Amino acid sequence: MAARTSPRALSLAALVSMTFLLVGCPPNPTPRVPRPVANAGPDQTVSAGDEVTLDGSASTPSRGGMLTFTWQQLAGTPVVLDNPHEPIATFLAPDSQTILTFQLIVTESTGRSAGDTTQVTVEAPPPPIPDAILYVANVAGDSVTAYGFDVPAELDGDVPPAAELFGPTNTLLNVPTAVVFDNIETLLVYNAGTPSITGYPNALTLPAINGDRLPNRVIQGTATNLVGSAAMAYDAANDVLFVADADTDVINVFANASLPFSGNVAPTRIIDSPDVAFPRGLNLGANGELYVANGLDIDSVAVFDNAATLDGDVFAARLIRSPAFEDVFDAFIDVNNTLYVVNGAGGGNQINIFANALTLDGEFLPDAIVTVIGAVNLSAIIVDAAGNAYIADPDNNAIYGYTKLVMRDGLTLPDRTLKGPATGLAGPLRMFLVDWTTCATNQLSAPSIP
Known part of the structure; x- marks a missing residue:
């Protein structure tokens, strides 16, 4: 006898069959309409x-047709776009820091379009280069302050520095x-506490020496012959650095000073002269002669001609003395061959002025003596x-x-005094001046100026 299928089983089979017919074969998809591709180019700084x-030339149509272009600005300081309906548009960046956003819309003849955006970051303009910069070594503050100015009258009162190297x-x-300051815009600082010479690059760009900056050169070690408190002078014409050591009474000479030498580097030459004793100050004349200010009880100025070539035990070409020196x-x-010799507190805080310095050798009286009213220790x-x-x-x-x-004499009030808590001055011992109005520094010719 044949088996009978229940009506319930037949209904379930029919349902499964109908479900397969309904969902097992999906309908044909709607054809996708191709669109153009907009490319506004990479972001820029x-x-x-x-x-x-702004370059949108990498944009492509969907089927090789023609595109029309429309550039528009979405954000940032408004600018005027040149050729806003061309693949390439241009504009002048604003004069201040900002972020600009632009949109490119490309459209085909069929009316289909696409868009893309790009950003332009505008960096702030660099600070203007002043006509002169005065760099100051602050012995009590472990800092170097730099003051940019166009006229000396700006250095009067409680004026903050444009940069302060400190940290x-x-x-x-x-x-x-x-x-x-050397020929490649490196600021060189002598540190008596270490003792060492540290160098800081790009020192004409004052933000580069503002704050707690790492030196890119550190000259330190027993071979350097650096011992105690020192003065420095730089011969830009011959690229020679002179370092006078008041503890050892010698002048260490480093040739090719603008080369990035660092470490425990021995001086190229050493000037060991009986005419150098407790050297406190060094400066250079226009012909490369080195003026050495001897302090303590010596109180003289020794002059060495062709100093960049000297080595060993040599005598000064000239030795200048004066009863006014103390x-x-x-x-x-x-630049006019006028010599200025500074007496500290023990000598009355006066500036001894001598004309025709190139002829001086022996003992002379100053042509003028300026006593700085209000000074404590020059x-x-x-x-x-x-x-x-x-x-x-x-x-x-x-x-x-x-x-x-040079036209003053006697007790004289300063015309200007840079002083106050905002100045950052803390024991300003020595200075260096770069003056581009005359293309000169206080150490021969200035470095090349942009």
Whole structure:
């Protein structure tokens, strides 16, 4: 007898069959309509005032047709677009820092379109380069302060520095007693506390030496012959660095000073002269002669001709003495061959001025003596090509300014005084001046200036 299938089983089989018919074969998809591809180009970073190019030429149509282009700005400081309906548009970046956003819309003849965006980051313009920069070694503050100015009158009062190289972690500054500037824009600082010479690159760009910056050069070790407190001078014409050590009474000479030498490097030559004793100040004359200010009880100025070539036990070409010299700290010769010799507190805080310095040899009286009213202990002087004097007073945390110092005599008030908590001055012992209005520094010719 044949088996019978229940009506319930038949109904379940029919349901499964119908379900397969309904869902087992999906309908044909709607054909996808191709669209163009918009490409607004990569994001960019530019400087303020730059001409900027927006390039959408990498955009493609869907089927090889023609595209129309429309550039529009979505965000940022408004700019004027040149050729906004071309693949490539241009504009001038704003003069201030901002982020600009642009959209590119490409459209085919069929009306189909596509869009893409790109960003342009505009960096702030670099600070203007001042006509002059005065770099100051602050012996009590373990810092170097730099003051940019266009006229000396700006260095008056409680004026903050444009840059302050300072910090306990990275700078390695330790009782800085001298500062100079080499041919490749490196600031070289002598540190009596270590003792060492540290170098900081790109020093004309003052933000590069602002804050706790790492040096890119550290000259330190027994071979360097650096022992105690020192003054420095830099001969830009011959690329020679002179370092006078007041503890050993020698002048260490490093040739090719702009080369990135570092470490335990021995001096190229050593000037060991009986005419050098407790050297406190070094400066160079226009013909490469080295003026050495001898302090303590010696109180003289020794002059070495062709100093860049000297080596060993040599005598000074000239030795300048004066009954006015006492507690001598510095000697400076200007472009007019006028010699300025600084007496510290023990010598009345006065500037002894001698004309025709190239002829001086022996004992002379100054042509003028300027006593700085209000000074506590003078230590250094710079006189620029226009006759403006900058005089450091570490014990008063001040730098005094005089216009045409060569024309002054007697007790004289400074024309300007840079002093106050905002200045960052903390024992300003020595200085270095770069003056582009005359293309000169206080150490022969200036480095190449942009």
